Amino acid sequence: MFKQLKSLLGVLAVAAGLAVPGLAGEFIVVQSTTSTQNSGLLDVIAPRFTAETGIEVRVVAVGTGQAIKNAVNGDGDVLLVHARAAEEKFVAEGWGVRRFDVMYNDFVVAGPGADPAGVAGTGDVVAAFRKIAAAAAPFASRGDDSGTHKAELKLWQAAGVDVEAASGGWYRETGSGMGSTLNAAGGMGAYVLTDRATWISFNNKQDLAIAVQGDARLFNQYGVMLVNPQKHPGVKAAAGQKFIDWLIGPAGQKAIADYRIDGQQLFFPNAGPAATN
Numbered sequence: 001m002f003k004q005l006k007s008l009l010g011v012l013a014v015a016a017g018l019a020v021p022g023l024a025g026e027f028i029v030v031q032s033t034t035s036t037q038n039s040g041l042l043d044v045i046a047p048r049f050t051a052e053t054g055i056e057v058r059v060v061a062v063g064t065g066q067a068i069k070n071a072v073n074g075d076g077d078v079l080l081v082h083a084r085a086a087e088e089k090f091v092a093e094g095w096g097v098r099r100f101d102v103m104y105n106d107f108v109v110a111g112p113g114a115d116p117a118g119v120a121g122t123g124d125v126v127a128a129f130r131k132i133a134a135a136a137a138p139f140a141s142r143g144d145d146s147g148t149h150k151a152e153l154k155l156w157q158a159a160g161v162d163v164e165a166a167s168g169g170w171y172r173e174t175g176s177g178m179g180s181t182l183n184a185a186g187g188m189g190a191y192v193l194t195d196r197a198t199w200i201s202f203n204n205k206q207d208l209a210i211a212v213q214g215d216a217r218l219f220n221q222y223g224v225m226l227v228n229p230q231k232h233p234g235v236k237a238a239a240g241q242k243f244i245d246w247l248i249g250p251a252g253q254k255a256i257a258d259y260r261i262d263g264q265q266l267f268f269p270n271a272g273p274a275a276t277n
Contacts, residue, residue, distance in 0.1 A: 027056035028239045031068075031076035033147055034177045036222070037061035039197035039266050045255040049246050055239050063177070065145030071095060074232030077240035080247075082147035082195075082222045096225035100248050103256050103267040104221045107151055108199060109212035110182070111137075111191040119191075125215040129159040136170040138190035142181045143173025147220075152193045155217065182208070195220055197266040222267070224248070247271070 036042050037059055046057035060070065064081040071079040072095050079096060081087060090096045109128060111119065117137040119128035132139055133156075141163070142149040156163045163171045172190065174181045178198045185192035186206030194202075199210070212218075224244050229235040246252045248271035256269040 025050075025054050025056055026236070026239055027058050028077040028236050028243055029058050029060060029075070030078045030080055030243070031060050031062070031070045031227075032080040033064045033067060033082055033222075034061045034179075035082070035148075035195045035198050036080060038177070038179055039201045040261070041197070041256070041259050041267060044259055045252065048255050049243060049252070052246070052251070053242060055242065057243060063142070063144045063146030063149065065147075065150070071227050074227065074234060077227055077236045078224065078243055079227060080222065080224045082220055083150045084221055084223060086147075086150065087223045087225065091225060095228055095231055097228050099223050099225045100244065101270055101272055102222045102224045102247055103253075103269045103271075104219065105196045105267050106213070106220050107148065107193055107218040108196050108210045109191055109193055110185065110199065110205075110208045111211035112189040113207045113209060114189070115211060116189075117191065120209075120211040122212055123214045125155055125212050125217055126158045128212045129155050129161060132191050133159065133161040133163075133166070133170075136166075138185075138188050139171050140181050140185035140188065140190040140192045141171060141173045142178065143175050144177070146178075148178060148193060148195055151218075151220070155193070158217070178202075200261050200264050200266055221270075 042059050050056050060076060064083045064086065067079060067081050068086055068090055070076055087099050091099050109125060117132040117135040119131050122128050141152060167173060174184050178194055179202060181192060182194060182202050183204060186204065186208050189207065224247055226237060226240045226244060227235045229237040253269035253271055256267050259266055
């Protein structure tokens with residue numbers, strides 16, 4: 001009888017997505033950006049954390065803006081994204097407990113081989129954006145409030161270009177993730193801003209090649225924070241903090257540094273003291 005009851009409870013738990021003591025391991029939900037998932041990073045390092053702790057990591061991979069909205073709604077235990085100003089606002093408003101740097105890489109501008117705007121090889125991304133706009137060369141934007149989209153809009157602002165006015169013309173918003181936007185850029189022969197990790201792991205580059213890189217303004221920092229259990233009592237604070245501590249500790253930082261595709265390192269660990277209390 002007990003075995004039958006246990007089996008029934010297990011079926012119900014799986015159907016409901018719940019962890020029941022003695023029936024399934026504990027899990028946390030991490031709201032994260034698409035680059036950490038699409039690059040394959042979390043697929044590799046999360047199982048290492050699970051092996052050490054028994055805590056499963058379930059990742060919701062969306063744009064940074066949506067990930068933050070989900071965390072504000074309490075739909076997750078940990079937030080791992082890459083839009084520092086938005087992250088600091090998230091913590092300042094009480095939705096997150098404390099923000100930690102985790103790792104960084106950079107953005108690059110990819111473009112068609114024909115390079116109609118003549119920007120290939122330049123190290124000045126703002127000047128390149130001005131030339132793309134002046135040439136009315138096609139540019140594919142994610143247009144999805146992701147961390148990449150936020151970074152792109154800051155660059156257009158620095159370049160003094162009103163992309164809202166150009167929307168639907170040479171400036172084309174896909175409203176989708178990085179992989180889909182890269183596909184669209186390749187198909188239309190457009191320039192595109194992408195994080196390097198997704199670029200390296202992306203197989204369907206078509207005629208696209210890196211045109212602009214190396215500008216300090218292309219720096220791409222990732223941060224992690226616990227969703228505030230005082231705002232959402234259902235947050236698994238202990239398990240979520242254990243994941244954060246692992247991620248910014250020696251084991252997690254080494255796992256990040258060790259992750260490579262074709263010999264290329266995708267992310268560079270740089271955890272340090274909390275940036276926001």
